[in-house]
Amino acid sequence: MSAKKNKTAVQAVPKKPLGERIKKDIKKNYLLYIMLIPGLLVLVLFKFGPVGAMVIAFQKFSAFKGISGSPWVGLDQFRRIVKDPYMLKLVKNTVILAVLSVVVVFPVPIIFSLFLNEVRNRRIRSTVQSASFLPYFISSAVMVSILYTLVSPSYGLVNKIIEFFGGKSIFFMAEPGWFRPLYIILQIWQTFGYSTVIYIAAMMAIDTEQYEAADMDGANRWQKMWYITLPSISSSVIVMLIISIGNIFSVDLDRILLMYNSSVYETADVIQSYVYRIAFDSAGFPDYSYGTAVNMLKSVIAFILVIIANKLAAKYSETRLF
Amino acid sequence: MNKKKVVSLLLATMMLGGVLAGCATTAAAPAASAEPAKEEAAAPAAEGEAAAPAAEASGSGTPGYEGDGGEFSMYLRSTFIDWINDLEWYKVAEERTGVHVNYQRGADEEDATYPEIDQMVLSGTLTDCALAKQDQANVYGMQGAFYNLKPLIEQYAPHIQAYLADHPDYEKLITAEDGAIYGLLTENANALKSSIWFYRADHFEKAGVDPASIKNVDDLTDALRTLKEYYKDVPNYYPLNGREEVFRFITLFNCGNSADDSGVKGFYYNNVEWGFDPTAAYDMVETMKLWYDEGLINPEWVAGAFSEGDWEGAMWEGRGSISYDFYTRPATFNLAGKDYDPDYNMQILDFIADKDGNPVRQQTPTLYNEKRATVININASEETAKDIIQWIDYFYSEEGQTLANWGVEGVSYEETPEGRKFLVSYNDELAKPDGTMEWTFLSDRFTVCKPVEAEAFFSFNDPAVAEASVRLFTEENLRHGVNIIYNEEEATELATLTASLVDMSKAGMVSFITGKTELNEENWQKYVDDLKAAGYDRVIELQTEAYNNTYK
Amino acid sequence: MMKHKKKIDLFEIINDTILILIAVICVYPFLYEVFIAISDGRYLAAGQVTFFPKGTNLEVFKYVLNNPKLNITLGMRNSFLYTLFGTIVGVVTTYITAYALSRPQVKSRFLIMGLFTLTWVFEAGLIPTYIILSKLGYVDNPLVMIIPGAINTQYLIICKTYLEGLPYELEDAAMVDGANQFQVLTNVYLPISKSILATIGTFYAVGIWNQYLTPQIYLKKSEYKVIQQILRTLVLSSSTDGETMQTININGFALNQYNMKAAAIVIAMAPIILVYPFVQKYFKSGILIGSVKG
Structure with missing residues (x-):
């Protein structure tokens, strides 16, 4: 309830240019953003990183060559699934x-x-x-x-x-x-x-x-x-x-x-x-x-x-x- | 107030540090290892030329050893490391050469160590050298993960060089498609022998079974029946007992694998010694079903639920009389057997002929062990690579071989007019508890990559086993497996196919043996057809293709 | 209601008895392991031990703990350390993140929460995770038990839900007094979050203690292994060689592999069973927050 009240209050402030608003927001709430850093690191490295690495499904991934060095094979792996x-x-x-x-x-x-x-x-x-x-x-x-x-x-x-x-x-x-x-x-x-x-x-x-x-x-x-x-x-x-x-x-x-x-x-x-x-x-x-x-x-x-x-x-x- | 703030800030930084610590280690590791490599690269020729003659010239070093000591890390199955740590001759070798190997403990089970190598290659955490499979050595080697050993051998390892010259088949086998050598295979002591039959002589005597009467499969069945009848009141007693793989009797029923120019039959990939041809296994299944129905064979073993520990327990505690297993096992059983039964006496049986009375050649592994290829990580410095190859080279010299096969003269062996004789006894040395130094020369246990000397290998044994080895392991009785080198596509597809197929074929046979599926021609045909539909024919095709690539 | 209680009610007798029986069945298997561990190995080998122990010998615990080959002590130590640090890091990170995400000033909170939820619902799977973590240096690195799992999205939601339920006026009042946002967190919210911290703390602790797959994939060196892995090797692996658990005789009792396996099981589950009575209320509250409000 109280959170909602506050939200409307924030919205009521007349709008200023975006850059300025962000600057002001960061200045005012920088401590909150610092608190978010560990969480964001976890999110990016350990939660999104693996999702990104799923691209190897479209490769013929080789352990030594890594994602950047392995050849791309399109949907070959998925075709294999159908035939397996x-x-x-x-x-x-x-x-x-x-x-x-x-x-x-x-x-x-x-x-x-x-x-x-x-x-x-x-x-x-x-x-x-x-x-x-x-x-x-x-x-x-x-x-x-x-x-x-x-x-x-x-x-x-x-x-x-x-x-x-x-x-x-x-x-x-x-x-x-x-x-x-x-x-x-x-x-x-x-x-x-x-x-x-x-x-x-x-x-x-x-x-x-x-x-x-x-x-x-x-x-x-x-x-x-x-x-x-x-x-x-x-x-x-x-x-x-x-x-x-x-x-x-x-x-x-x-x-x-x-x-x-x-x-x-x-x-x-x-x-x-x-x-x-x-x-x-x-x-x-x-x-x-x-x-x-x-x-x-x-x-x-x-x-x-x-x-x-x-x-x-x-x-x-x-x-x-x- | 401020204190709390400081604490929470600290915690937050700690977190950050932790997350980054992970990154830092990888970032740092390649950098650190890359640096010396660069330095090396700057002056490889100069140093190489200077070092080799210097070692020879100095002469102060150990005869047979070309190098000047050094230290490197090696990933190895942990069981091997435990063995190495207790070896007297190994300690002498390190003293003589000034080499120290930091072993990194791998999995306990051998087959679990190879996936770990794949993972270390992926994550860039591989040690300076490691024991890989030959196909891993070739595939990753060609991608640039391992040193090409050929120039290293030419430059630093005269004894290995001489060995290659003497064994052109070996050189051909370990040379990859691009002409380089990435893995150095070791000779396989296990190829000199097979599993053997052994039995509780005291049980036989009490039950009135004459071991000499067991000539063929039917005699064996009769003996099992007599034993079962005599010991029927012992709970969980099954005369024929064993561990893990129950389909050990393939040679008795002529359903083992084979590889020659006419093609490759049965499962061969990853399973040279025990690979079977399920399409030819009807006779074996029929007989094993008979054993199962009459309680002659341990049903837990048939079900695949009997571990090594279970089996040892059963054989020690009198819940089994006959096994077909590793040739030194009878001696091991006898060592502790008296603790369980004062009459305990395990003896070796001659090989049994097949159903028709024809002698059977026991399948052995391949002469060179495809799963024991020493590879050198490309991230190791050239100096380290040189140290590694020179260390191995020592064991290809006469002095090194004598040390590894016989030990130190006057301490572990003596020269006599009839040849070398061990001064140490197998049973005394093996009786020492783990963790104490011992003189052992069991070349089938991996120590370092080296040739195997059959005479030393067999004579360092329990006297009864040593005698039986010479008598039983003749060339007429053995049939050696053939090395087949697979490329990446073949290895990957075979691994994926056999991962389900071998188990499926075993499960099918077990189901016939236990009677869950009725054993008749029709059901058998269906079983074979199902296997073929699930990819058995493809397995044969791939194996034959790899065989042809290796030899034709 | 009270009237019913006085009467001897057949239904209640039967019902209570059956439920007590179910409770016993739930717990008996744990006791059974204790019984097997302390029974005389000779009776075990002969298959003569059934519901209760036969012979008692407590030596087996001393033996398996002191036998370095079994690695039980090492595994327990590692598990304790990973659990301790993993829980601290997990609770701190989760709480701070949940706090920031519960503040309306943080405009991007819905986006960030949405991304957390998305990656929670859409699993990348073992292999891509392995590839990323191995590139970040977490293979054979004990930190893998502590850092990558520092935020469990489910617990983050629980924690955030709890914080959102607290009156926002608390922050306003503190800010008026001149506190900054860190001080609001540590002085105002932290003291009234003890129960939720205990809840997610116990969740993290049990979660890390019980992990098998992560250490099995990432921690290969024997010195890093956790008790769950050791247990698998000792009890479930078919190729454990007989020598590591060879039968021995102590004070006229036989100790064999069956005793030792059971003792290993008892040791591995003991910490959880010992703390369970004290922490189960936190679990219950956590489950209820997680399921009802979500």
Whole structure:
């Protein structure tokens, strides 16, 4: 509010020539501009620099020659993408993981929050919430390492349980069929506490009078959850849903790189891991240009999705993401 | 009040400084290294002419060494550095020559070191010299990243020069398309031998298996069955055990790769020793499936989830009896084996014939190791480049070779009428904990670029291994891999193709072995067709093209 | 509402039990690593350890910390240093930038904020970033953990939103008293920004501590490696040779690779778990600012 007031005040000043105004502004606010310098340096060097370096997608970049010395090849790299037989599998794997993340992972914290909201004992409530939130702060390296020991075929707990029930131990980390379930389980484990914080906060804001009125009308617990609690958090849910659809292409690369190995590439290799591999872990020469071209296509699609998501969020809940 | 202001200003400047610090280091580094290079360039001829005769004339230096000491940096796989640091003879070599190498630790895994070289070339942080792959040496060398070693050798390295004259095939191999030499390959001790079969003799005795009865694949299967039956109560016991790559039995089933004038078969790029021909692997898959179904082979290993540590644990703790692996492993197992089992006794088995009883030639790596090319960074001064090449040259002289292969007379070896004999014992030296100096002569571990002396290499071993080496590693039993040098396009495309294809073909075979896909002619044909559709034929085409470029 | 509480409600009993169970499942795997670490290696090798430890030996922690080959101590030290300096630099830069961008006098603030947002939404990707940073000298330079990530756009937005929510009159009043803009920042806004500073500070700290990919790409020299990389090498890499984690016997207990791997995991996660109870409230407030207002 106050900021707005000030803005109009500034505009009311009669206009002077541009150069003079800039000079006066700098003289008056030079300290603020000095404060901006580190931020601008970061912006230019570390945020725009890389965007500029994306030009190598149109080159045949060679490590030694650098951007200025490498030959330009136009759209050759993009033509290669179309012809690459492996690309189809990568896109398929990426999309499947992304869709699973939305369809399977997304509803978990909503259900969890609904039931957590029903807990009356405050101590249980906060302890459960803290416990569910903890994995969010643990690094992917630790999470995957824990998973690795838990499902180890020779001593891991999971296989011990399977064997106890007469099953044969499973080599989870080396089975292509198990990669996606394990990835999703880790994702749920690691993130559902985060979304729960948001939903619980929205539920706290619900007017208790609504529940009291419902009690008067003889509504049971399920009816109250369904007709009061859930609708009250619907705008949060919509925003979260839109965010996750907008981010559909951003897989957790750390997790994938730590989890995958050559025996599960079939299901685990996604666009980002492939780009990482051909650039930083290549058995031949790193294919920087091709990797950048592949990633550029992905970034453009993701960018469009996020913009659409932002528009939708603004429309449905009067909040924008940025 | 002012204090706070000062603090925040300081913090802001710190930030600025930090951002720029990054820039400053690169800006400074090339400048610093460029300067001496310029100085050098000013008087290269004069110094070169003066220095070489001076070294010879002075004579005060070490016999066989042309240089006058010096210091340079070298990027190397960290495991190699650990080995070098413990080597007595290496220390002597540094003392004799006055050369000191500052090693920069690279990745632990060998294959991870080459991408690091690509990255150092990109960022301009490469050390004075490094160990690269031959194709890296050629490609970046031709772009101007590395010294042309040819004039350096002619000027400063008479022993390497003589070696080149004696080995025209070698010179041809390391010469790039533009006629220069950018990488100096090392001889490959690993090409003198192959993996071997070894077994727990105590297990065999208890289970009643006669090792001499194992002549071919079927005998092996029978022995595995007997062992499994005897040890069926040991949890996680699988008689046939191993680490990492499970498709080790390619030669037994004639589905290994090959390269000759008729073409290149199977995966060859980056995988000379273990590359297989998936289109010919039906028999192998069928037999491995049998082993898998009967619990004769470790299923974790088949699934690709058994690391070196897992395997060693299993073989020490009695959860495995037979392995096909590196030839010094039996001795290593025996060293610690008694701690686990007083009866522990690992012995070497003769080579096994194939299904039809025909003897099998074991595939070895190439005679020159394409992944051990010493390159010199163009940003190193000419003086440094000279020091490096003279240091390597020392190990091509007779004195240098004696030192690297036998050590010091009277200390590590003695001259006898029957030839040289080691005074130090392999088992004693290897038993020393890491971090203590030892006399070891394991030429398969990279130390410096040098020729390999087979006699010294084999005789410095556990007595049983030394005996078996001489008996088993005869030319009739071995088939050496062929060096193929790839150009940048071939290397890039092959790397990209094989990155997914090799794993895809392995995953397909594993799926047959574990029974997830039923093994029959129809499914097999589909498997082969899928591989071809995914680019297998292109791999063969590229490899053949590179072979022809190398040899025709 | 109060009436319900007195009654013994079957739903609540079941609901509470299930939720507590879920909480236990969330946390148990962390405990499981502790159990594996302290169990006797012989039982582990024989596959006899299930839910709880079998045999207890705390030597394993001492052993892995003192074994220089495992590099755990080195990795922990590096991670601590990068986290400490990275957090300080991140918080200071982000706060100052957010402050300047929240001042209406700065006319270009929308443009600058828009550019930050644009580069946040449109990812350049690993390779172009690598090319730029390597040219700037950040390869094998520990500053890569501190400088390039100094402004996380999300935290910048959180911080700016917070500052914009503070009454502008504060600045006016201070300016009338003769303070300059730096003094306004340090004397007026900084003291009332403690909670937001704590919030973004904890975000940065956890973010840097947990990083794996950046150090994996940029920090190749073993002396610079962080604990997350070390953990990958020890636990997940298939070619870790057996010698580095060879079975040993201490006080009649066997310590084998399984103990040592679990101990490494426990050590790597310990700092986060230990500070978690004290900082979780900052996270919650940060998430809420970030998501609701944005």
